[in-house]
Amino acid sequence: MTASTAAPLPRTLRRRWRQPSVLPGFGLTFGLSLGWLTLIVLIPLATIFLKSAGMGWDQFVAVGLSPRALAAYRLSFGTAAAAGLVNAVFGLLVAWVLVRYSFPGQRIIGAVVDLPFALPTAVAGIALTTLYSPSGWVGQFLDPLGIKVAFTPIGITIALVFIGLPFVVRSVEPVLADLGHDVEEAAATLGASRLQTFARVIFPAIAPALLTGFALAFARGVGEYGSVIFISGNMPGRTEIAPLLIVTQLEQYNYDGATAIATVMMLVSFAILLALNLVQAAGRRRYGA
Amino acid sequence: MKQSTTESRALQFALIALAMVFLSFFLLLPLVAVFGEALKAGIGPFLDAVDTPDALSAIKLTLLIAAISVPLNLVFGVVASWAITKFQFPGKSLLISLIDLPFSVSPVVSGLIFVLLFGANGWLGPWLAEHDLKIIFAVPGIVLATVFITFPFVARELIPLMMEQGKDEEEAAISLGASGWQTFRHVTLPNIRWGLLYGVLLCNARAMGEFGAVSVVSGHIRGETNTMPLHVEILYNEYDFVGAFAVASLLAGLALVTLVAKTVLEWRFNLHGSARH
Amino acid sequence: MIRVQNITKTFGDFPALHGIDLEIEPGEFVALLGPSGSGKTTLLRIIAGLEFQDSGEVLFDGEDVSSRSVGERQVGFVFQQYALFKHMTVAENVAFGLSVRRKGRPAKADIRARADELLRLVQLEGLGKRYPGQLSGGQRQRVALARALAIEPRLLLLDEPFGALDAKVRKDLRRWLRGLHESMGLTSIFVTHDQEEALELADRVVVMDHGRIEQIGTPEQVYMEPASPFVSNFVGETNQLPGGVHVRPHDIELVPEGGTAVTVDNVFRKGGAWRVEGRIDGHDKVVEFDVDAALTAPKLGDTVRIKPLRLREFPA
Numbered sequence: 001m002t003a004s005t006a007a008p009l010p011r012t013l014r015r016r017w018r019q020p021s022v023l024p025g026f027g028l029t030f031g032l033s034l035g036w037l038t039l040i041v042l043i044p045l046a047t048i049f050l051k052s053a054g055m056g057w058d059q060f061v062a063v064g065l066s067p068r069a070l071a072a073y074r075l076s077f078g079t080a081a082a083a084g085l086v087n088a089v090f091g092l093l094v095a096w097v098l099v100r101y102s103f104p105g106q107r108i109i110g111a112v113v114d115l116p117f118a119l120p121t122a123v124a125g126i127a128l129t130t131l132y133s134p135s136g137w138v139g140q141f142l143d144p145l146g147i148k149v150a151f152t153p154i155g156i157t158i159a160l161v162f163i164g165l166p167f168v169v170r171s172v173e174p175v176l177a178d179l180g181h182d183v184e185e186a187a188a189t190l191g192a193s194r195l196q197t198f199a200r201v202i203f204p205a206i207a208p209a210l211l212t213g214f215a216l217a218f219a220r221g222v223g224e225y226g227s228v229i230f231i232s233g234n235m236p237g238r239t240e241i242a243p244l245l246i247v248t249q250l251e252q253y254n255y256d257g258a259t260a261i262a263t264v265m266m267l268v269s270f271a272i273l274l275a276l277n278l279v280q281a282a283g284r285r286r287y288g289a
Numbered sequence: 290m291k292q293s294t295t296e297s298r299a300l301q302f303a304l305i306a307l308a309m310v311f312l313s314f315f316l317l318l319p320l321v322a323v324f325g326e327a328l329k330a331g332i333g334p335f336l337d338a339v340d341t342p343d344a345l346s347a348i349k350l351t352l353l354i355a356a357i358s359v360p361l362n363l364v365f366g367v368v369a370s371w372a373i374t375k376f377q378f379p380g381k382s383l384l385i386s387l388i389d390l391p392f393s394v395s396p397v398v399s400g401l402i403f404v405l406l407f408g409a410n411g412w413l414g415p416w417l418a419e420h421d422l423k424i425i426f427a428v429p430g431i432v433l434a435t436v437f438i439t440f441p442f443v444a445r446e447l448i449p450l451m452m453e454q455g456k457d458e459e460e461a462a463i464s465l466g467a468s469g470w471q472t473f474r475h476v477t478l479p480n481i482r483w484g485l486l487y488g489v490l491l492c493n494a495r496a497m498g499e500f501g502a503v504s505v506v507s508g509h510i511r512g513e514t515n516t517m518p519l520h521v522e523i524l525y526n527e528y529d530f531v532g533a534f535a536v537a538s539l540l541a542g543l544a545l546v547t548l549v550a551k552t553v554l555e556w557r558f559n560l561h562g563s564a565r566h
Numbered sequence: 567m568i569r570v571q572n573i574t575k576t577f578g579d580f581p582a583l584h585g586i587d588l589e590i591e592p593g594e595f596v597a598l599l600g601p602s603g604s605g606k607t608t609l610l611r612i613i614a615g616l617e618f619q620d621s622g623e624v625l626f627d628g629e630d631v632s633s634r635s636v637g638e639r640q641v642g643f644v645f646q647q648y649a650l651f652k653h654m655t656v657a658e659n660v661a662f663g664l665s666v667r668r669k670g671r672p673a674k675a676d677i678r679a680r681a682d683e684l685l686r687l688v689q690l691e692g693l694g695k696r697y698p699g700q701l702s703g704g705q706r707q708r709v710a711l712a713r714a715l716a717i718e719p720r721l722l723l724l725d726e727p728f729g730a731l732d733a734k735v736r737k738d739l740r741r742w743l744r745g746l747h748e749s750m751g752l753t754s755i756f757v758t759h760d761q762e763e764a765l766e767l768a769d770r771v772v773v774m775d776h777g778r779i780e781q782i783g784t785p786e787q788v789y790m791e792p793a794s795p796f797v798s799n800f801v802g803e804t805n806q807l808p809g810g811v812h813v814r815p816h817d818i819e820l821v822p823e824g825g826t827a828v829t830v831d832n833v834f835r836k837g838g839a840w841r842v843e844g845r846i847d848g849h850d851k852v853v854e855f856d857v858d859a860a861l862t863a864p865k866l867g868d869t870v871r872i873k874p875l876r877l878r879e880f881p882a
Binding site: 180182183185186187188189190191192193196200201204205283 | 614616635636637640641642643645646647649650651652653654662663666667668710713714716717
């Protein structure tokens with residue numbers, strides 16, 4: 001038989017999409033997962049982009065980039081960034097203290113850090129408003145000093161600090177715990193002071209985790225609704241967060257407007273997170289394993 | 290204590306104190322405020338507020354939502370984790386990122402997408418109206434939105450855990466003649482049960498406490514489509530502070546139970562390896 | 567000159583060191599040899615200032631440095647897992663000790679020059695811009711060494727420096743380190759559990775067990791004249807015969823008659839000889855000895871007669 005008349009390899013042998021496996025159930029589990037994922041997550045999310053694509057550009061800009069919307073974006077992204085920074089600093093502090101030191105009540109403090117994760121956002125929202133309104137537990141002391149927290153961007157930022165803290169602490173803690181004493185001892189043997197060791201050896205090692213934590217807190221803060229709408233006062237152009245603007249549009253049955261704003265928010269968030277991810281990947285590539 | 294690699298005692302003390310002050314002020318204080326405001330007028334009004342028909346139906350609805358969405362996402366989480374961690378295929382990390390999507394989407398947007406699909410002016414709106422089916426402004430819509438929001442929770446817990454555990458034990462079981470299902474039940478499940486419980490806890494906490502997404506799809510119809518968080522909002526906006534905080538404190542109580550259970554699980558079964566996590 | 571006087575250290579209720587006395591001459595290359603748990607690493611770290619003793623003194627040239635922090639003692643420490651700063655380049659790692667100096671910090675250009683010089687010394691020139699993650703184990707160890715040398719320490723301490731490396735790399739590095747020491751003449755103490763390594767590299771060996779010094783001596787002394795059963799067993803191969811008699815395998819010869827009868831259990835090639843394992847009739851302990859490869863190997867089950875050329879007795 002000459003080669004040209006030999007039968008072609010059967011389909012199954014020609015190309016293997018995945019390695020054959022000993023364990024059964026791949027077809028079923030993979031199929032189910034993909035199916036459920038598509039149904040519950042992908043199709044619904046696709047509607048946003050399809051609708052945005054279907055809208056005319058003018059329509060899109062009219063609401064999506066209106067002055068009111070722009071103010072809302074500035075507020076949402078700005079307060080999320082500010083809160084993220086506060087959380088980066090204090091989250092690092094909390095993670096440090098929990099990993100490095102031992103003190104009474106440590107376990108309780110450790111659990112408390114996760115409170116914002118477990119507490120419903122609306123509950124946090126009304127609690128924070130009660131604390132910081134002019135007659136509130138904290139507000140009553142700040143008001144006479146002329147410091148207004150509730151119904152201002154500061155209030156929003158405080159709410160976002162509450163929400164975002166666990167992200168930073170949870171991201172940094174494992175890295176800090178795995179750091180290993182010998183690198184710090186090495187720095188000490190070479191004559192570095194404790195501060196120099198922290199700045200030049202420890203901090204660079206945990207910086208990626210800190211950045212990840214910041215990114216997560218930031219992303220959460222941008223989209224946060226329940227904990228913010230009570231304390232913000234919701235004044236258009238001043239203290240109206242972007243998610244609220246979406247709700248307002250929906251209440252007016254302006255689906256297009258709501259979609260436009262949602263799309264802008266998602267695109268910008270996505271771009272920022274992508275940038276942060278690239279920075280991290282570049283770092284990983286440089287330093288090897 | 291290695292003095293070469295620790296800060297001075299004074300500095301340690303200062304840092305611990307600073308961390309405690311920060312946490313107390315930003316995290317504990319709001320929690321205390323919830324209970325404080327709820328019990329401000331005494332235990333009587335507190336119980337009254339919880340005992341109203343609207344509050345009770347909100348509680349029932351919240352429990353119903355959780356009872357539906359948590360098991361659904363539990364099954365999905367297990368199925369997806371099995372597919373991802375026991376097999377090799379290209380696009381795995383893409384799949385994992387997709388599963389994580391609901392995490393990175395604003396709750397309001399999570400609600401919006403279902404309104405766009407099933408709302409009166411949505412894609413399937415007319416079809417649903419024709420068949421007299423209500424999703425938005427009705428319980429099914431709330432369930433859908435909650436399922437979306439809590440989608441990743443169980444999978445996120447199980448995937449790293451199962452990856453760490455590898456597939457040696459399962460392969461051993463198969464080689465001894467066990468079926469897939471038997472292997473799962475007798476080998477995998479016992480290994481992952483604490484991670485599973487942990488994921489279910491978090492999933493449940495979120496399912497019961499979700500506000501933004503549910504707010505968008507529910508229509509706030511008292512007695513019918515109000516969940517506990519929504520009910521809290523309604524009471525608060527009506528200046529019924531004691532009522533609002535009373536219901537809120539039930540949710541806060543749930544949060545505390547979740548935290549305690551979480552801590553116990555982590556501590557006893559060292560779920561996440563290092564110091565705390 | 568380094569002197570350690572009556573050092574004691576306990577971790578919780580684990581006694582790590584009991585009254586250690588040791589003197590190290592300038593320029594010496596000393597090995598702290600012992601099994602894990604013997605306290606050798608603890609002693610090294612106490613000398614460095616990474617741990618503090620419960621009692622006793624550490625003297626550098628007559629001066630008690632016990633109250634000085636590790637940074638002030640000017641010791642170069644090479645860690646078992648290298649402890650390189652992963653996010654800094656090789657050159658930055660090496661230069662670190664110089665760049666953190668608060669008093670008398672050299673100029674940037676000088677620091678760079680010194681780092682380059684050291685990289686040349688450890689034969690890693692041209693790799694300055696790489697990151698530790700991109701280097702092999704042996705290369706990383708050399709960077710760690712260069713980094714420790716950069717601060718011009720008066721004492722070099724190495725904690726099982728070759729433990730994490732392959733056998734071949736280990737051998738090469740050992741040879742290289744010895745050569746480096748010979749050219750630099752820097753007082754060095756290194757910790758190892760590998761007695762072959764200690765015997766090959768050190769001027770003097772300190773054999774330790776359970777927190778105590780069993781013997782201090784040259785490699786020759788420690789090998790030929792072990793002071794205790796422990797040293798005899800730990801350093802080099804030993805046959806423990808009844809009556810507290812220790813004989814090295816290569817100190818046993820076959821005799822045609824007389825001597826002690828041994829039933830052969832196993833024979834295999836070891837290096838340039840036949841290694842024979844057998845049992846003395848009436849005893850359980852396995853005896854090992856070598857037979858010249860040029861001769862025919864004994865067969866399993868054979869009875870051969872052996873006689874020790876040299877032995878040591880340690881009465882119970």
